[in-house]
Amino acid sequence: MSVLVYTESEAGSFKKAAYEVASYGKGIADQLGTGVTAISFNANGAGDLGNYGVSKQLNVSDSKLEKFNASAYADAIAQAAKAEGATTVIISSSANSKYLGALLCVHLEAGYATNVMELPASTSPFTVKRSVFTNKAFAMTEISTTNKLVGLANNSYGLKENSTDCSTEAFTPTLNEGDFKVQVQSVDKASDKVSIADADVVVSAGRGLKGPENWGMIEELAEILGAATACSKPVSDMGWRPHGEHVGQTGKPVATNLYIAIGISGAIQHLAGVSSSKVKVVINTDPEAPFFKAADYGVVGDAFEVVPALIEKLKAFKAANA
Amino acid sequence: MKILVCISHVPDTTSKINFTDNNTQFDTNGVQYVINPNDEFGLTRAMWFKEKQGASVEVVTVGGAEVEPTLRKALAIGADSATRVDAPALDGYAVAQELAAVVKNGGYDLVIAGRESIDYNGGMVPGMVAAMTGSSFVNTCISLEVDGNTATAVREIDGGKETVSATLPLIIGGQKGLVEESDLRIPNMRGIMMARKKPLNVTPSVATATETKTVSFEKPAPKGDVKLVAADNLDQLIDLLHNEAKAI
Numbered sequence: 001m002s003v004l005v006y007t008e009s010e011a012g013s014f015k016k017a018a019y020e021v022a023s024y025g026k027g028i029a030d031q032l033g034t035g036v037t038a039i040s041f042n043a044n045g046a047g048d049l050g051n052y053g054v055s056k057q058l059n060v061s062d063s064k065l066e067k068f069n070a071s072a073y074a075d076a077i078a079q080a081a082k083a084e085g086a087t088t089v090i091i092s093s094s095a096n097s098k099y100l101g102a103l104l105c106v107h108l109e110a111g112y113a114t115n116v117m118e119l120p121a122s123t124s125p126f127t128v129k130r131s132v133f134t135n136k137a138f139a140m141t142e143i144s145t146t147n148k149l150v151g152l153a154n155n156s157y158g159l160k161e162n163s164t165d166c167s168t169e170a171f172t173p174t175l176n177e178g179d180f181k182v183q184v185q186s187v188d189k190a191s192d193k194v195s196i197a198d199a200d201v202v203v204s205a206g207r208g209l210k211g212p213e214n215w216g217m218i219e220e221l222a223e224i225l226g227a228a229t230a231c232s233k234p235v236s237d238m239g240w241r242p243h244g245e246h247v248g249q250t251g252k253p254v255a256t257n258l259y260i261a262i263g264i265s266g267a268i269q270h271l272a273g274v275s276s277s278k279v280k281v282v283i284n285t286d287p288e289a290p291f292f293k294a295a296d297y298g299v300v301g302d303a304f305e306v307v308p309a310l311i312e313k314l315k316a317f318k319a320a321n322a
Numbered sequence: 323m324k325i326l327v328c329i330s331h332v333p334d335t336t337s338k339i340n341f342t343d344n345n346t347q348f349d350t351n352g353v354q355y356v357i358n359p360n361d362e363f364g365l366t367r368a369m370w371f372k373e374k375q376g377a378s379v380e381v382v383t384v385g386g387a388e389v390e391p392t393l394r395k396a397l398a399i400g401a402d403s404a405t406r407v408d409a410p411a412l413d414g415y416a417v418a419q420e421l422a423a424v425v426k427n428g429g430y431d432l433v434i435a436g437r438e439s440i441d442y443n444g445g446m447v448p449g450m451v452a453a454m455t456g457s458s459f460v461n462t463c464i465s466l467e468v469d470g471n472t473a474t475a476v477r478e479i480d481g482g483k484e485t486v487s488a489t490l491p492l493i494i495g496g497q498k499g500l501v502e503e504s505d506l507r508i509p510n511m512r513g514i515m516m517a518r519k520k521p522l523n524v525t526p527s528v529a530t531a532t533e534t535k536t537v538s539f540e541k542p543a544p545k546g547d548v549k550l551v552a553a554d555n556l557d558q559l560i561d562l563l564h565n566e567a568k569a570i
């Protein structure tokens with residue numbers, strides 16, 4: 001009857017999203033009066049799972065699963081759910097979790113709710129609040145099947161410590177050839193940069209920056225804040241920045257603690273994608289720019305003056321608070 | 323090569339989102355509908371296959387008669403034929419069952435769907451159809467080549483990308499990158515005229531169940547006013563971010 005959470009790891013270490021789904025899983029388990037089991041792939045130990053409420057870890061160690069494989073992972077998670085008698089399964093909203101989630105819900109015969117913002121408002125009927133219309137609204141969605149799959153929105157629940165004794169067991173799923181029809185050939189990932197999905201802070205810039213040669217100060221500001229860099233759609237369409245940095249309704253969603261928008265007007269499609277960030281700062285020459293209506297803090301000013309000044313002030317602030 | 327493009331019919335990105343009937347129904351008043359942007363990138367890539375590698379391109383939408391103008395637009399862009407499965411898109415599972423039946427009957431080499439619909443943001447239909455039909459599946463697909471019985475695809479991952487190979491039949495959840503914004507086609511007069519003559523078949527529903535239902539909607543709480551900081555007083559901004567917002 002336990003709750004099963006899929007805890008993602010990279011090179012053996014758990015990601016922040018893993019601890020967030022663990023925290024959330026514990027919240028639901030408390031509502032249901034049960035415990036939390038985690039499933040992991042090739043993890044080095046249990047990490048902090050116990051700290052976030054997990055009482056049992058099932059770890060699959062299999063060299064064939066070194067690289068992410070949505071089909072095989074989904075198959076294995078479904079088998080773990082069955083073995084544990086778990087009817088509620090929780091995954092994150094990472095690219096990999098969303099990929100396997102759509103396969104997993106079919107294996108589990110589970111109703112699947114994505115972009116879930118909070119603990120269920122009720123567990124019977126099982127009703128969750130999800131973000132829809134790219135954050136322009138919320139839907140209260142009822143899952144009517146016995147098995148349930150919840151895709152938790154990133155950074156919505158946060159990390160909640162809940163010290164628990166966590167045991168680890170090896171889990172060996174039965175995989176079949178059909179699970180290996182898609183094979184990873186190569187991975188191209190900047191290891192020295194935080195990704196938009198994993199970042200606590202995102203520094204984003206738009207057409208107001210005039211040209212790609214002006215991004216040095218954006219990168220410097222991001223580095224000081226330990227932030228990921230992002231951009232508006234036209235900036236990536238013009239090739240000033242890579243497509244992977246395009247955020248908004250048709251790009252990546254941003255749900256960080258802090259989002260800083262520089263030289264971005266705040267078109268509805270842009271705002272939709274970034275509005276679930278907790279604190280938003282806008283820097284723009286035009287006081288009428290729509291972003292000022294969506295932001296918490298604003299500076300009316302020229303990015304080419306404000307950003308370098310902000311960099312200096314932040315350096316001083318960091319030095320004083322180190 | 324036989325290609326099916328799954329198109330969801332969604333409110334234009336500039337739409338104001340409102341609800342009626344005591345916040346239980348989406349208010350369609352004044353809303354313009356379009357081809358879901360992710361699907362438009364996929365359809366345009368399908369046209370590339372058609373022109374460069376000789377593929378046939380069918381499009382399908384699950385929905386009532388109101389979705390037909392969207393299918394006609396896809397025909398005007400260049401799809402060869404369209405199917406409307408006559409059923410309300412009740413939830414991801416119901417839509418996936420309808421599409422899985424179309425996929426099973428059609429014998430497609432490639433099914434192109436989108437990463438997500440921008441209305442309900444389910445992000446689940448293509449993967450469900452893949453699992454129901456036993457096809458290979460690649461999500462958040464930003465590049466796709468097909469050579470014989472194998473496809474090479476690039477998938478966006480958090481913080482980078484991944485190149486994968488997959489055996490056909492393949493289903494993708496596509497997005498921008500499959501083609502560039504500047505490759506998108508605006509239907510011309512000739513395309514619109516030709517679209518009127520192309521087949522738009524209506525097939526009956528086969529789905530037997532739903533798994534989820536939306537009970538009600540709500541809108542985000544209105545935001546408070548922005549706090550403005552003078553450009554020559556950035557210490558105040560840092561102070562606010564540190565002490566008030568606790569964001570740095």
Ligand SMILES: Cc1cc2nc3c(=O)[nH]c(=O)nc-3n(C[C@H](O)[C@H](O)[C@H](O)COP(=O)(O)OP(=O)(O)OC[C@H]3O[C@@H](n4cnc5c(N)ncnc54)[C@H](O)[C@@H]3O)c2cc1C
Nearest residue numbers: 206207208232233248249250251263264265267285286303
């Ligand atoms: C179907 C569709 C989907 C879309 N999806 C997205 C999406 O996902 N994401 C997205 O971002 N957009 C999206 N858009 C585009 C969106 O409508 C806007 O065109 C876009 O967001 C504008 O980008 P921008 O703010 O960088 O540029 P602009 O609107 O040109 O704004 C530039 C801003 O910079 C300011 N500025 C100029 N000089 C300076 C300076 N020196 N210092 C400070 N500020 C300065 C200006 O005052 C202005 O406000 C979409 C559009 C469509 C039609």
Ligand SMILES: Nc1ncnc2c1ncn2[C@@H]1O[C@H](COP(=O)(O)O)[C@@H](O)[C@H]1O
Nearest residue numbers: 328383384435436438439444445446447
């Ligand atoms: N009613 C529908 N008819 C046809 N295809 C759909 C429908 N709904 C979703 N799809 C396809 O599935 C993708 C993802 O949709 P969703 O899972 O609803 O976010 C869309 O981009 C479409 O390609």
